[in-house]
Amino acid sequence: MAGGPSKEMLAEIASRPGRDTVISSVVKYIFILLSLGFLAALLFAPLATVFITALSKGWEMYFESFKDEDTLAAIKLTLTVAAIVVPTNTIFGIAAAWAIAKFEFRGKSFLITLIDLPIAVSPVISGLVYVLLFGAQGWFGLWLQEHDISIIFAVPGIVLATMFVTFPYVARELIPLMQQLGNDEEEAAITLGAGGLMTFFHVTLPKIRWGLVYGVILCNARAMGEFGAVSVVSGHVRGLTTTMPLHVEILYNEYNFVGSFAVASLLTLLAVLTLIIKSLVEMKRK
Amino acid sequence: MSFRQPSILPGFGLTLGFSTFFLSAIILVPLAALVMKTATMGWGDFIRVVTDPRALASYRLSFGASILAATLNSVFGFIIAWTLVRYEFPGRKIIDALIDMPFALPTAVSGIALTAVFAENGWIGQHLAPFGIKVAYTWIGVVVALTLIGLPFVVRSVQPAIAEVQRDLEDAAETLGAGRFTIFRRIVLPTVFPALATGFTLAFARAVGEYGSVIFIAGNLPMRTEITPLLIVIKLEQFDYKGAAALGFIMLTMSFVMLLSINLLQAWSRRRIVAGAR
Numbered sequence: 223m224a225g226g227p228s229k230e231m232l233a234e235i236a237s238r239p240g241r242d243t244v245i246s247s248v249v250k251y252i253f254i255l256l257s258l259g260f261l262a263a264l265l266f267a268p269l270a271t272v273f274i275t276a277l278s279k280g281w282e283m284y285f286e287s288f289k290d291e292d293t294l295a296a297i298k299l300t301l302t303v304a305a306i307v308v309p310t311n312t313i314f315g316i317a318a319a320w321a322i323a324k325f326e327f328r329g330k331s332f333l334i335t336l337i338d339l340p341i342a343v344s345p346v347i348s349g350l351v352y353v354l355l356f357g358a359q360g361w362f363g364l365w366l367q368e369h370d371i372s373i374i375f376a377v378p379g380i381v382l383a384t385m386f387v388t389f390p391y392v393a394r395e396l397i398p399l400m401q402q403l404g405n406d407e408e409e410a411a412i413t414l415g416a417g418g419l420m421t422f423f424h425v426t427l428p429k430i431r432w433g434l435v436y437g438v439i440l441c442n443a444r445a446m447g448e449f450g451a452v453s454v455v456s457g458h459v460r461g462l463t464t465t466m467p468l469h470v471e472i473l474y475n476e477y478n479f480v481g482s483f484a485v486a487s488l489l490t491l492l493a494v495l496t497l498i499i500k501s502l503v504e505m506k507r508k
Numbered sequence: 509m510s511f512r513q514p515s516i517l518p519g520f521g522l523t524l525g526f527s528t529f530f531l532s533a534i535i536l537v538p539l540a541a542l543v544m545k546t547a548t549m550g551w552g553d554f555i556r557v558v559t560d561p562r563a564l565a566s567y568r569l570s571f572g573a574s575i576l577a578a579t580l581n582s583v584f585g586f587i588i589a590w591t592l593v594r595y596e597f598p599g600r601k602i603i604d605a606l607i608d609m610p611f612a613l614p615t616a617v618s619g620i621a622l623t624a625v626f627a628e629n630g631w632i633g634q635h636l637a638p639f640g641i642k643v644a645y646t647w648i649g650v651v652v653a654l655t656l657i658g659l660p661f662v663v664r665s666v667q668p669a670i671a672e673v674q675r676d677l678e679d680a681a682e683t684l685g686a687g688r689f690t691i692f693r694r695i696v697l698p699t700v701f702p703a704l705a706t707g708f709t710l711a712f713a714r715a716v717g718e719y720g721s722v723i724f725i726a727g728n729l730p731m732r733t734e735i736t737p738l739l740i741v742i743k744l745e746q747f748d749y750k751g752a753a754a755l756g757f758i759m760l761t762m763s764f765v766m767l768l769s770i771n772l773l774q775a776w777s778r779r780r781i782v783a784g785a786r
Contacts, residue, residue, distance in 0.1 A: 245688070250594075250595050253587055253590060253591045254595060254597055256591075258603075260584045261606070263625075263632055264622075268622050269621065271621050271624045272617065275624060317522075317526045317527045321520060321523040325512055325513070325517070325524075326512060327520075327524070328511055335767060335771060338767065339763075339767065341714075342713050342763040342767045343539075343717060343759075343760065343763050344716070344717025344718070344719065344737050345718075345719055346741060347542070347737075347756050347760055350740060350744065350753070351538035351539055351542045351756075353744060354538075354542055354545045354753060355537075355538055357749065358747075386535060386538070389531075389534060389535060408517055409515075409517060412517060413516065418517075421517075447613070447614025447617070449719065450719035450720050453719075467616040467617070470614075471616055486614075486620060489616075489617050490613060490617055493609060493612040493614070493617075496612045497606065500605070501605045
């Protein structure tokens with residue numbers, strides 16, 4: 223309905239008692255103030271601090287921190303890990319969502335619970351389990367040593383731990399979306415003789431693409447930002463096995479606040495970008 | 509009933525097979541390794557490790573701070589969700605989008621940023637210091653970090669439930685002479701409560717396992733400001749794999765219990781909404 227307030231709207235406003243009394247507007251302003259105050263202290267102030275500290279010695283020092291070799295190595299490692307983890311988890315997410323949303327089978331809700339498991343598990347546990355499997359004293363530790371393969375305190379361990387933590391995100395976005403969209407169009411396509419892959423790419427994918435985009439972006443943000451799990455398996459070898467969040471910690475503990483907050487500011491920008499894409503996706507869906 | 513209902517769509521075997529295989533390889537087998545490692549310990553050893561005074565102190569902090577944080581989140585999360593659903597004000601959409609920030613922001617970043625803000629010379633810390641309130645490097649700092657981490661879970665659970673509250677009922681109650689508090693208690697709260705409980709549990713579950721944001725602000729003193737996940741990391745660094753596995757087993761069991769309660773709460777919440785719609 224375009225234009226000014228319609229007759230129904232005016233009637234509705236007139237019929238609602240007490241909406242515009244003094245007390246209700248006082249309550250309204252108290253609620254808004256409390257909300258903004260809480261968010262300002264807990265969220266806005268820390269976000270502002272990241273950028274203000276990173277730039278406290280000027281733009282030149284800010285950019286100087288990215289010329290550091292170890293910082294560059296950390297950025298490169300983070301990108302590499304994300305480049306392996308995100309596509310893998312995306313393929314898993316699509317496969318799991320297809321099986322769960324398109325078919326009725328026994329044990330389905332149990333399977334969904336298992337997929338959600340990494341969200342409830344402490345990131346430290348996610349790292350710990352791989353140390354117990356592949357670490358020096360782990361189940362496969364001796365065998366790996368004999369064959370000169372290192373997983374823990376090396377890149378493969380970081381990839382595995384990150385995969386564990388970000389495992390559910392794509393699937394969680396897609397399952398409810400695909401369940402809500404139903405099977406009718408896919409069934410029509412199959413009946414008309416389309417193959418499975420053709421049906422997926424031409425019928426399903428166009429319908430779910432925005433949900434998929436958000437799932438992938440969220441998975442990527444969590445993968446690049448994971449700290450706890452990666453910290454357990456990484457061994458913290460500077461320039462070799464430190465991802466960006468771990469590098470933030472190392473620089474912070476060396477009291478190199480400009481460097482530490484500079485790297486943190488990149489991660490913050492990534493988070494902001496993720497939220498912008500999320501908002502765009504939500505607008506597209508409406 | 510057979511294993512699955514018939515369907516003409518293809519790919520069931522392939523997609524289910526691939527997802528269960530991948531799920532087992534990445535999640536289930538590693539978790540089983542943790543359980544088996546714990547099982548190789550004798551019963552006596554296990555009890556000794558998990559009831560060690562330092563471990564007990566860490567549970568007290570992890571669970572205590574998480575309950576406090578989830579409670580704070582329930583109160584402020586409800587206020588924020590109500591404000592975002594019911595009121596129009598400039599910047600509402602941006603604030604709404606920023607609620608997810610703690611979820612998208614790497615925990616290490618929130619950790620160092622909160623520490624900077626709440627340290628004694630920080631923006632907020634310097635105003636609290638004259639009152640003798642120290643936030644950074646105390647248990648209060650742990651609560652602050654966990655509150656930030658849990659906030660989106662409560663707000664996002666409660667928002668749809670508040671939108672569900674039937675305004676007609678509120679208006680009817682008001683014309684019949686009900687006060688604001690009565691309306692809140694008798695009409696708003698029953699609709700929102702299951703969602704609020706879900707949000708509380710989600711925030712609590714996330715807080716108990718949280719590591720990155722806490723270790724920067726906590727100070728990490730044994731017996732005082734040491735959370736359980738940190739104790740696991742310390743045991744690993746000392747190559748005490750069994751000790752780490754035992755504490756990990758305790759936390760994993762907790763996670764299962766939390767996940768189960770979340771599922772039950774969500775089922776309850778759905779039933780309430782369906783029943784209300786009838």
